[in-house]
Amino acid sequence: MRMYDLIYAKKSGQALSFDAIDYWAKGVADGSIPDEQSAALLMAICWQGMNTEETIALTLAMRDSGRIVDLSDVPGTKIDKHSTGGVGDKTTLVIGPVAACCGKDAGLSCAMFSGHGLGHTGGTVDKLASIPGMRTELSETEFLECLKSIGFANSAQTRDICPADRKLYALRDISATVESIPLITASIMSKKLACGADALVLDVKSGSGAFMKNQTDAQKLADSLVAVGKAHGMKVKALITPMDEPLGWAIGNALEVMESVEILNGRHADSDLTKLCFRLAAEMLVLGGAATDTDVARKMVSSAIESGRAFETLKKFVSFCDGDAEALNDPRRLPQAREQVTIASPQSGTLKSIDSRVLGVFAMNLGAGRKKQSDALDPGAGIRLHVKAGDRVERGQTLFTAYCRDKSMVMAKEILMGVKFEDD
DSSP states (O other), rough: OHHHHHHHHHHHHHHOOOOHHHHHHHHHHHHHHHHHHHHHHHHHHHHHHOOHHHHHHHHHHHHHHSSSOOTTOOOSSEEEEEOOOOOOOHHHHHHHHHHHHHGGGGGEEEEEEEEOBBBOOOOOOHHHHHSTTTOOOOOHHHHHHHHHSSSSSEEOOOSSSSSHHHHHHHHHHHTOOOOOHHHOOOOHHHHHHTTTOOOEEEEEEEETTTSSHHHHHHHHHHHHHHHHHHTOEEEEEEEEEEEEOOOSSSSSHHHHHHHHHHHHTTTTTTTTHHHHHEEEEEEHHHHTSSSSSSHHHHHHHHHHHTTTTHHHHHHHHHHHHOOOOOHHHOOSSOOOOOOEEEOOOOSSSEEEEHHHEEEHHHHHIIIIIIISTTOOTTOOOOOOEEOOHHHHHOTTTTEEEEEEEOOOOOOOHHHTTTEEEOOO
């Protein structure tokens, strides 16, 4: 078998066999297939697509390219959540502890493997890493112990899980082939199937700050993800949620930890982020069998917040990972930016929209995200939003606060490009 033949076949619109796809994934994982040939095949897939059988084959081939986590020693149902990426999306930090303490009596635990951010979208691992002392990669033994004792465990995906996906994702990022539904599906579901959860709630983002820019494409991706998961015995439910403006008030790693802690302590009850977190947590409880319906589940979620049990669960998890749990009580112990710069409204009027991608790129340039995987992060960098779309503002009113190492990094006109007024 030759990669040339696979590339030519897909370029011509032909379906690839299971054996051909398995050959490709194994060659990617062991390094025997050159990057330029894999990049060519990725581009051909972007042009020609993949049918359901091909997508399932690629998912399984990438799953089987590395180690598969065995969670069978943990009793009950293990549930996970995945978001397709967004700006200000720190839902895992809220949902994991909530689902864990709500599901404990029903034998439901929350097992999550997370990734680093790339580009304008943030990663859960980077947010957790901003907590002083926090270890974000657990051994399998530690992960199982954490899951059994706390009901919630989160770890960075280790290098031996889905190595073919790890290499292909890096190639997709530099070859402009990220936004392909079959490739996104295989990338997400190979990791989820490899990490051992029984059930999965998917948060598929749609909008300017998401990979799927419109509802139609988001629905296609959701359908693809659910089909692959169900084909392999996993309970899966997908929700399509908006990503036209950032979630919550914080963009940036330490800032997003602060906001998550505030929500777990009962603040921001009416915010878009809080509503999404509680909705996703309720869906996880129903799918995992801890609640009969979402009304019951929402009451369980409210109780976990009001009693403080969800916040205590997060603190236990942070302590288990050697993190400074007191930093969750005192945000001054979290990394702080050297400089703060306020950005004012250039006019009076009603805000029509705040483009999440523009703000995400701005935060990335401040040091909150990576332009490439090797970039170092500034955990204190980011943006605080003081307004949301629909708000009435006056000229000179503060719209955003930028947190950075150096004030010269802040170019107000760049972030203001993402702000539209009703009369624009």
